[in-house]
Amino acid sequence: xxxxxxxxxxxxxxxxxxxxxxxxxxASIKTDxxxxxxxxxxxVNMETIVLGGGCFWCTEAVFEKxxxxxxxxxxxxxxxxxxxxxxxxxxxxxGHAEVxxxxxxxxxxxxxxxxxxxxxxxxxxTLNRQGxxxxxxxxxxxxxxxxxxxxxxxxxxxxxxxxxxxxxVTEIVAVPVFYSAEEYHQDYYRxxxxxxxxxxxxxxxxxxxxxx
Numbered sequence: 001x002x003x004x005x006x007x008x009x010x011x012x013x014x015x016x017x018x019x020x021x022x023x024x025x026x027a028s029i030k031t032d033x034x035x036x037x038x039x040x041x042x043x044v045n046m047e048t049i050v051l052g053g054g055c056f057w058c059t060e061a062v063f064e065k066x067x068x069x070x071x072x073x074x075x076x077x078x079x080x081x082x083x084x085x086x087x088x089x090x091x092x093x094x095g096h097a098e099v100x101x102x103x104x105x106x107x108x109x110x111x112x113x114x115x116x117x118x119x120x121x122x123x124x125x126t127l128n129r130q131g132x133x134x135x136x137x138x139x140x141x142x143x144x145x146x147x148x149x150x151x152x153x154x155x156x157x158x159x160x161x162x163x164x165x166x167x168x169v170t171e172i173v174a175v176p177v178f179y180s181a182e183e184y185h186q187d188y189y190r191x192x193x194x195x196x197x198x199x200x201x202x203x204x205x206x207x208x209x210x211x212x
Contacts, residue, residue, distance in 0.1 A: 046070060047106050049114060050077055050143035050175050052099035053122030054130025058094040059100050061189035061202050062121040068108030073101045074181040074188070077143060078173070086182055092135035101178055105174070115142070115156040119210060125166035126159075140168075143175040147177065150174075189201060 053059045055076040063072045076084050079096030088094050104114060122130055124140045142157075144150040153172045161168045180186075189202050206212035 001164055004141075009156070015163060016036045045105065045116065046103050047111065047168075048101060048103050048145055049111065049149060050099050050101050050145075050178055051114075051116060051118050052077075052097040052139060052141040052143070053124070054138045054140075055197075055201075056096070056098040056100050056181065056185065056192055057188040057197065058202050058205060059118070059121060060187070061198075062117065062211060063100065063114075064187070064190065065206065066109060066117065068105045069102060070105060071103040074185045075101060075179050077178045078141065078176050083179060089137050090135075094136050094137075096137060096179075097139050097141050098181075099128060099135050099143065103177065111152055112156065115153065117209075118159050119156070119168075120144075121205060124160065124168045125164055127169045140170040142170055142172045144172065145175050145193055172183060 051059060060072050076089055076094075076096040077099045079089075079094040080086065081094050081096075084094050084096050089096050089098065102114065109196050122140060126140075128134065128136050128139045130138050131138075142149075142153045144153055150172065157168050157170055157172065174181050189198050192198055193203075203212065
């Protein structure tokens with residue numbers, strides 16, 4: 001009889017422990033689901049644009065420093081051949097431009113602000129050239145993903161042309177196929193801060209924009 005009494009107590013305790021574990025597990029699952037849902041909402045609210053302003057090492061380095069920028073990928077777009085390589089791009093014969101694909105949070109940095117910084121970090125008045133880099137692959141380009149982006153890009157170009165001494169020659173086109181550049185191009189400045197091009201071209205640009 002006593003043994004049965006203890007057995008009942010043990011069963012009750014086990015049930016309580018099991019119930020507590022289930023509640024903890026349910027709470028953990030709920031938290032995980034909330035985090036996944038929040039992550040999905042954040043991704044849905046992100047915006048993407050493809051920009052070309054000369055060597056993508058430079059523009060990538062600038063935009064990676066900005067609040068609200070979630071991802072920057074260097075690549076090629078706007079050409080005639082599939083899966084181009086850097087060696088092919090450098091000939092200037094493929095029609096591709098060196099570009100960066102930017103994913104940003106418009107709640108933190110607006111599309112117009114992105115374009116303003118784009119205008120500040122390269123010379124939009126030189127055709128197929130940025131400094132010593134010459135060729136169609138270095139052209140100034142905005143590759144839009146929506147009619148709204150197109151409209152704002154045209155407004156930006158018109159406004160900047162009135163402000164600058166020379167007209168803005170930035171092309172504004174619908175985004176073509178984007179090809180990611182080879183891995184060694186990604187995060188180039190971050191990986192090679194003391195390399196010659198980084199020291200003499202990128203770093204002064206970042207300092208001019210108060211980003212370093």
